[in-house]
Amino acid sequence: MVSEALDIDNMPRGGPDASWLDRRLQTDRLEYLDRDDSDDRKRRVIRALDRGEKRLGQHDLMAGIVLDELRGVPDPRILELGAGHGGLSRAILALHQSARVTVTDIDATSVADIAAGDLGSHPRATVREMDATEIDSPDRSYDLVVFAQSFHHLPPRPAARVFAEGTRVADKLLIIDLPRLPPWRHIVQSPLLLPLALMFPVVHDGYISALRAYSPSALRTLARYADPAIRVEVRRSAFNLRGRWELAVASR
Numbered sequence: 623m624v625s626e627a628l629d630i631d632n633m634p635r636g637g638p639d640a641s642w643l644d645r646r647l648q649t650d651r652l653e654y655l656d657r658d659d660s661d662d663r664k665r666r667v668i669r670a671l672d673r674g675e676k677r678l679g680q681h682d683l684m685a686g687i688v689l690d691e692l693r694g695v696p697d698p699r700i701l702e703l704g705a706g707h708g709g710l711s712r713a714i715l716a717l718h719q720s721a722r723v724t725v726t727d728i729d730a731t732s733v734a735d736i737a738a739g740d741l742g743s744h745p746r747a748t749v750r751e752m753d754a755t756e757i758d759s760p761d762r763s764y765d766l767v768v769f770a771q772s773f774h775h776l777p778p779r780p781a782a783r784v785f786a787e788g789t790r791v792a793d794k795l796l797i798i799d800l801p802r803l804p805p806w807r808h809i810v811q812s813p814l815l816l817p818l819a820l821m822f823p824v825v826h827d828g829y830i831s832a833l834r835a836y837s838p839s840a841l842r843t844l845a846r847y848a849d850p851a852i853r854v855e856v857r858r859s860a861f862n863l864r865g866r867w868e869l870a871v872a873s874r
């Protein structure tokens with residue numbers, strides 16, 4: 623059994639089979655988004671993410687990935703975890719005329735900001751605070767749960783809980799996250815990014831995110847650790863210059 627043999631808390635972000643170098647290219651340092659000491663920086667990161675994703679059309683790209691997973695489901699019920707700014711939920715609602723979306727985040731300020739905007743009064747949206755590791759919904763309440771660009775925030779044990787919880791409350795859990803870069807990419811880009819990370823909170827968080835991204839083998843191991851009955855398919859999203867992600871689609 624994986625759960626008996628594996629030291630889950632110390633599993634490398636590159637997975638149990640990660641190379642010596644890959645194991646060194648990770649960090650426990652927190653992003654501003656994970657810290658409680660600076661609401662202002664958190665808000666700046668969330669706003670910068672929203673602006674950047676809007677400019678690149680990434681909200682629509684990710685919404686397309688979500689809706690592809692729901693083909694054949696007439697009026698899908700979708701739960702978005704870690705919504706941050708709500709851009710993905712807004713794009714889903716615009717692209718699908720009968721989808722209902724529950725837009726959530728663990729951060730109370732982000733949830734209040736989303737609720738104060740258009741999604742707060744959208745007839746097919748509900749805005750709520752929610753922890754992805756402890757989803758406050760009955761079994762099978764949704765057709766799909768999506769957790770976009772957020773999974774890497776969680777250390778392995780709570781990350782495995784997301785697999786357990788997401789596949790409990792929905793038929794499908796879709797994780798969309800940054801791909802884990804090969805070691806040479808970290809080594810080449812670090813000298814370029816580090817000075818910018820000191821100046822711009824969003825680059826600071828992006829740099830840490832890249833070091834915390836899980837590899838396909840880590841994602842499969844976390845799903846198996848959560849419950850061997852969970853089936854997971856890990857793949858890259860289609861090639862697109864505007865954005866390309868690691869996808870994990872899990873179900874029971």
Ligand SMILES: C[S@@+](CC[C@H](N)C(=O)[O-])C[C@H]1O[C@@H](n2cnc3c(N)ncnc32)[C@H](O)[C@@H]1O
Nearest residue numbers: 671704705706727728729753754770771772775
């Ligand atoms: C990098 S932002 C991503 C925001 C948005 N999904 C996007 O793609 O731009 C990560 C988000 O995950 C949220 N988050 C972190 N841990 C979480 C948890 N345990 N449950 C729910 N959301 C969480 C943070 O509050 C933050 O809003």
